[in-house]
Amino acid sequence: MDRDFSIREIGPDEFERAWPIFREVLARGESYNYAADLNLDGARAMWTSPPYRMFLAEADGGEALGCYKLGPNQRGRGDHVANASYMVAEAAWGQGVGTALCEHSLTQARKAGFLAMQFNYVVSTNAAAVHLWSKHGFAIVGRVPEAFRHPTLGLVDIYVMHRML
Amino acid sequence: MDRDFSIREIGPDEFERAWPIFREVLARGESYNYAADLNLDGARAMWTSPPYRMFLAEADGGEALGCYKLGPNQRGRGDHVANASYMVAEAAWGQGVGTALCEHSLTQARKAGFLAMQFNYVVSTNAAAVHLWSKHGFAIVGRVPEAFRHPTLGLVDIYVMHRML
16 A cells, blocks of 8 residues: 555544545536535445445544445345445545445455445546556446547546456 | 226326236236235335336226336436336237336336446246337347346246336
């Protein structure tokens, strides 16, 4: 890791620590399909309500650097495949946080018994994310044309990415 | 249409009319990722809570022949793409109900302003569905390996299917 930080699971009571990162992501609008007016309670419910689990990356001083959520990609007969979503605070970009979150999530997903991990909605113009997932063994298994309204690029494709665990 | 029936939108108060069809689908377990113990209230919430809308195909005598739900495939910056799910009662198979539901849903999706329709989870071994969607202009834009636990075939692939509207 390029910076001293640790990753731990958090519950709904600590969700607010990650909220500033959400606000950055919502303001950019370039990588998530969340509504621009998603509020703290809505975000907390999405990220911490079972079966979803949330993990936070913190600097030694306590600063929130990034977070991810982990859960089944589908219920029922599809719940052996995990899904995860990741965010990194802008102030922590380029410091290995995304890589550490991705590796941590793969380990946690294996521990939880998932057989694979799938991302349903990787914005194709989000080169940093596509590169990061590819480096960690994810393949593009689907491409949906014009499924994301990018704030500056207009309608862009999204990728479905997947790897076995 | 091969049989006289009509399709209309219904609300949560009429959901129970479709429940026998759900029970057949859950018992077969071959096409949906729903938990086998999904109950009436859970199914009603999934199919009739906004932004989802539910439509029912009924024979002239009132018998429920099939149903579909329509809504955005994603929230926020992905909500210009529709998603729909369909069920046909076993007693009504081969009578054009699936075709009619599909055509009805495409019309409703266009009316609602959607620009495209996407299915995230078409079980690859569900040949009747894959054939029906293909005939109605849907292309396979993704294939996720082993994402569905088929009750008799084991782990089988799922397709992501898509068409512009």
